[in-house]
Amino acid sequence: MSDSYRSMWADLGLDLEAHDVLLGVLGDAYGKIFLSQANRPEGMGYFDFVMSEVHGLRIKELLDEKKAGRKIIGSFCVFVPEEIALAANATLVGLCSGADFALEEVEKLLPRNTCALIKSAFGFKIGKVCPYLESADLIVGENTCDGKKKAYESLGHLVDNLYVMDLPQSKSENGRALLKAEYLRFKETVENLTGCLITPESLKQGIATVNAKRAAIHRLSALRKADPAPISGLDALLANQVFFYDNPARFTASVNTICDELEKRIDTKTGVFPSKHPRIIISGCPQAVPNWKLPMLIETAGAVIVGEESCVGERGTRNLTRDSGKTIDEMLEAIVDRYFQVDCAIFTPNRDRLEHIQEMVENYQADGVIHYGLQFCQPYLMEAIPVEKALEEKGIPCLRIETDYSMEDIGQLKTRVEAFIEQLS
Ligand code: SF4
Ligand code: SF4
Numbered sequence: 001m002s003d004s005y006r007s008m009w010a011d012l013g014l015d016l017e018a019h020d021v022l023l024g025v026l027g028d029a030y031g032k033i034f035l036s037q038a039n040r041p042e043g044m045g046y047f048d049f050v051m052s053e054v055h056g057l058r059i060k061e062l063l064d065e066k067k068a069g070r071k072i073i074g075s076f077c078v079f080v081p082e083e084i085a086l087a088a089n090a091t092l093v094g095l096c097s098g099a100d101f102a103l104e105e106v107e108k109l110l111p112r113n114t115c116a117l118i119k120s121a122f123g124f125k126i127g128k129v130c131p132y133l134e135s136a137d138l139i140v141g142e143n144t145c146d147g148k149k150k151a152y153e154s155l156g157h158l159v160d161n162l163y164v165m166d167l168p169q170s171k172s173e174n175g176r177a178l179l180k181a182e183y184l185r186f187k188e189t190v191e192n193l194t195g196c197l198i199t200p201e202s203l204k205q206g207i208a209t210v211n212a213k214r215a216a217i218h219r220l221s222a223l224r225k226a227d228p229a230p231i232s233g234l235d236a237l238l239a240n241q242v243f244f245y246d247n248p249a250r251f252t253a254s255v256n257t258i259c260d261e262l263e264k265r266i267d268t269k270t271g272v273f274p275s276k277h278p279r280i281i282i283s284g285c286p287q288a289v290p291n292w293k294l295p296m297l298i299e300t301a302g303a304v305i306v307g308e309e310s311c312v313g314e315r316g317t318r319n320l321t322r323d324s325g326k327t328i329d330e331m332l333e334a335i336v337d338r339y340f341q342v343d344c345a346i347f348t349p350n351r352d353r354l355e356h357i358q359e360m361v362e363n364y365q366a367d368g369v370i371h372y373g374l375q376f377c378q379p380y381l382m383e384a385i386p387v388e389k390a391l392e393e394k395g396i397p398c399l400r401i402e403t404d405y406s407m408e409d410i411g412q413l414k415t416r417v418e419a420f421i422e423q424l425s
Helices: 003-011 014-036 042-052 057-067 082-085 105-111 117-127 131-135 146-155 173-194 199-222 233-242 248-267 294-300 328-341 351-363 377-392 409-425
Strands: 071-075 090-094 138-143 161-166 278-286 304-309 368-374 396-403
Touching: 003 014, 003 057, 014 042, 014 233, 042 233, 042 248, 057 071, 057 090, 057 131, 071 131, 071 173, 082 090, 082 173, 082 199, 105 117, 117 146, 138 146, 138 173, 146 161, 161 173, 173 328, 199 233, 199 248, 233 248, 233 294, 233 304, 248 328, 278 294, 278 351, 278 377, 294 304, 294 368, 294 396, 294 409, 304 351, 328 351, 351 377, 368 377, 368 409, 377 396, 396 409
Parallel strands: 071 090, 071 138, 138 161, 278 304, 278 368, 368 396
Antiparallel strands: none
């Protein structure tokens, strides 16, 4: 990394020594997990570049945007509508929470039995190692699971720009009305932040930009139906992770470029693994950067992941926003309709998710499902049991995994994953 990046990080208030450690671990893991894969599509070179510059060039771009008058909004959840942020001249970035950091300090603020994702968000703040968090003009939390709800009360003491969005817990009429009211409040907040009033034209453009990004990811997902799989699950997950950071238009173009290449691979039956390799759907908690432990174990144990039923994956990107609206209200209604279909486990009841998992198994011709639950994540761990039961009733093998971000259980996980894959083959 160049010296100019170091002074940029110092200006953002990062702890340079701790940040060096984080980048070292990240770079090392990336090399071992991603660059060592065989038969990767050439188009993954773009994503390798993005990851090598994830704290460098992309942060510089965001800071340049800020200098030019845009605002940066950081978010932890796929319920925060990027369309509205873009329409008001703001850029939305995901705040990754995929690695443990400063755990000892974090556990002075949060109980030990808090999920790793929440602890990670705190660790990145306390450890001063996340340039996205430090660049953000507004950090959006959301009242989803109990862990997050209460954790944001504490996070509010660590940052001075936290905004909390209330979210419904059931798919009722009242629930939808709450989501609409909250999106209206978010719209006003972003407009106040940027000083730009959203117009029908700017909202239409925001919807078009995000729809294009999601459509590109849908195209990528559809190509994963092929046998042999033209792209590894790890690489497809990476594209889904970069979805949250990259410039939207450039991301869309890069995903479409890789899709062009994958179409050619499918025509020539070129795969990353041989044909008839066991095919897996991962379902459950979001896998934020750099949480690659489970996919790495699955794909080095003789299977290929063909879909992620996850917020970093199909749950987060499913459905485009209707783009026929003319007025701001019509477009907001369309945005609410689109997001209200997200089947996060915080909703009760949450039958759609069960159906979606089964649909994904069918669509991607998967041989089995690995349910990934983070330790202490009540919503997903609780849902894992009915998910497993429903799948087994349909004769679809399911393995329930409960883990965290540490490497302590890797041996045990490896044994369980290998045994499951052997059963599939
Ligand atoms: S799992 Fe639920 S709370 Fe987490 S990012 Fe997805 S929608 Fe938001
Ligand atoms: S839904 Fe689960 S994984 Fe997500 S923040 Fe809450 S407890 Fe953690």
